[in-house]
Amino acid sequence: MRRTVSLLVSLLVLGAVMLGATVIGGPGPAGAHAALVGTDPEDGSTLSALPAEIAFEFNEPVGSSSEVAVTAPDGTPVEVVDVAAVDREVTASVGAATLRGDYVIAYRVVSADxxxxxxxxxVTVTEGAEPETTAAAPQAQESFVHRHREHLLWGALVAVVAVALIVAPLLRRRRP
Known part of the structure; x- marks a missing residue:
């Protein structure tokens, strides 16, 4: 009995040390993902007209399957063509923007990992026609669980297997 308790305590301590090492030694949140370091036009800027080209600069190279979307103050999409990703920069040509007000410029890129x-x-455009409606459709934000559901499922599976591997030998020893 004493040996079983000692073994169980040793396994619990080993598990706690491994968990602590994983938490402390693991990468930080999004440690290896591309991060936006600059845009042209800058976020929050006020312009007389929407520029014909938009540029995004990232801290690492991004994939060629980049997407850019521009939404006008009335919620309608603005034409975006010629989206190109070269090394760390993504550029896109933007069609004519005829309304004044707040434009939302959204991007989606694939990082090197x-x-x-x-x-x-x-960005805010100060010249142009007044929009009929100024309420743009809100964009849904993905939750942490939604973004990392696959990692969480794998972690749960590993935890179940680890518990089974620890408990199974202990249960076998108790049987006469």
Missing amino acids: GHPVSGQLA
């Missing part, structure tokens, strides 16, 4: 990175910025 294969993970999608997305975000948005807002």
Whole structure:
């Protein structure tokens, strides 16, 4: 009995040390993903007209399957063509923007490690026609669980297997 308790305590201590090493030694949140370091136009800027080209600069190279979308103040999409990703920069040509107000510029790129990175910025255009409606459709934000559901499922599976491997030998010893 004493040996079983000692073994169980040793396994619990080993598990706690391994968990602590994983938490402390693991990468930080999104440590290997591309991060936006600059845009043209800048987020929150006020312009007389929407520029014909938009540029995004990231801290690492991004994949060629990049997407850019521009939403006008009335919620309608603005034409975006010629989206190109070269090394760390993504550029896109933007069609004519005829309304004044707040434009939302959204981007989605794939970082070098294969993970999608997305975000948005807002610019205000001061010249043009007054929009009929100014309420743009809100964009849904993905939750932490939704973004990392696959990792959480694998972690749960590993935890179940680890518990089974620890408990099975202990149960076998108790049988006469």
